Amino acid sequence: MEYTRLSDANVITEKYMDSILIEERLIDSVVADISTEFLGERFDMPVMTPAFSHLKNYEGREHSGLVEYSMAAKECNILNFCGMMENDRFQDIIDTGAKTVRIVKPYADNAKVRDQMQYAESAGAFGIGMDIDHIFGEQGLDVVVGEKMAEQTSEMLRSYVELTKLPFVVKGVLSVSDAVKCADIGAKAIIVSHHHGRLPYAVPPMMILPKIKEALKGRGVQIIVDCGIATGADAFKALALGADACAVGRSMLPSLEKGGTEGTAEFLKKVGNELRYIMSFTGSANVRDIDPSVLHFTGF
Numbered sequence: 622m623e624y625t626r627l628s629d630a631n632v633i634t635e636k637y638m639d640s641i642l643i644e645e646r647l648i649d650s651v652v653a654d655i656s657t658e659f660l661g662e663r664f665d666m667p668v669m670t671p672a673f674s675h676l677k678n679y680e681g682r683e684h685s686g687l688v689e690y691s692m693a694a695k696e697c698n699i700l701n702f703c704g705m706m707e708n709d710r711f712q713d714i715i716d717t718g719a720k721t722v723r724i725v726k727p728y729a730d731n732a733k734v735r736d737q738m739q740y741a742e743s744a745g746a747f748g749i750g751m752d753i754d755h756i757f758g759e760q761g762l763d764v765v766v767g768e769k770m771a772e773q774t775s776e777m778l779r780s781y782v783e784l785t786k787l788p789f790v791v792k793g794v795l796s797v798s799d800a801v802k803c804a805d806i807g808a809k810a811i812i813v814s815h816h817h818g819r820l821p822y823a824v825p826p827m828m829i830l831p832k833i834k835e836a837l838k839g840r841g842v843q844i845i846v847d848c849g850i851a852t853g854a855d856a857f858k859a860l861a862l863g864a865d866a867c868a869v870g871r872s873m874l875p876s877l878e879k880g881g882t883e884g885t886a887e888f889l890k891k892v893g894n895e896l897r898y899i900m901s902f903t904g905s906a907n908v909r910d911i912d913p914s915v916l917h918f919t920g921f
């Protein structure tokens with residue numbers, strides 16, 4: 622028999638999420654309201670788009686996948702994210718009218734980091750951030766599409782917070798230690814994530830989430846979770862475990878590739894409808910009222 626070891630964090634994360642079951646609380650329950658407030662703004666649901674980059678124009682359509690999903694985020698009135706790109710591409714996303722957080726890479730060229738963040742503010746971004754889980758690569762520091770990355774200190778992160786008036790979001794937090802540092806430097810939100818499994822054996826974001834939530838109590842930092850979120854049930858579990866919101870990821874890609882903006886909006890609304898259904902089934906009248914005791918951990 623072939624002996625294989627389970628090191629893929631995506632597989633581990635899915636397995637963990639699927640091991641959590643949900644009880645029903647129907648009596649006195651109402652149709653749930655899935656609208657939410659995030660960083661002071663009202664959104665139609667606590668489900669967000671992922672910080673993607675490098676998506677092509679699928680099937681030769683007019684707009685890149687990045688612009689198409691941003692238009693879907695605008696249509697669904699949800700918070701939009703984007704990742705690595707140059708300023709002109711970011712402008713295309715802003716032009717869709719979607720409220721967008723720009724996640725800037727930890728480039729070795731620190732002037733580029735600062736330029737992209739300042740550009741985002743002047744273009745009308747909703748927020749800025751950095752994916753700190755792309756600092757290291759297999760050869761030392763990471764090289765992403767030919768661009769070198771650099772180590773990031775607390776002081777560097779603090780300097781980005783001080784650079785603009787926009788809320789700063791740290792993406793790729795997977796420990797209490799980093800979460801507390803994010804609060805200390807003045808981040809307004811974190812994304813608990815292993816960036817689709819960059820680290821072998823990475824702890825599932827939802828597994829570490831309750832500890833992070835506890836550590837950030839009273840610190841004014843909102844929490845988003847991503848990795849493996851594909852359904853309303855996944856979103857529900859993330860919220861019940863303490864997240865303020867969650868982001869879908871590669872689960873969005875088939876709808877985007879095939880159906881563009883319309884297909885993506887349909888997918889996002891489906892996730893929202895499933896979330897409302899499960900909230901209604903569990904006596905969770907609104908996003909703030911989800912009681913973690915409806916979850917049952919079956920062992921993992």
Ligand SMILES: Cc1cc2nc3c(=O)[nH]c(=O)nc-3n(C[C@H](O)[C@H](O)[C@H](O)COP(=O)(O)O)c2cc1C
Nearest residue numbers: 671672673674704705752816817848849850870871
């Ligand atoms: C095509 C693609 C491009 C991505 N680009 C970025 C990026 O530039 N910046 C970033 O922070 N995350 C990026 N991500 C990671 C996602 O934002 C997200 O963390 C991840 O996909 C979540 O895992 P999941 O796909 O398993 O749900 C990218 C993911 C994909 C699939």
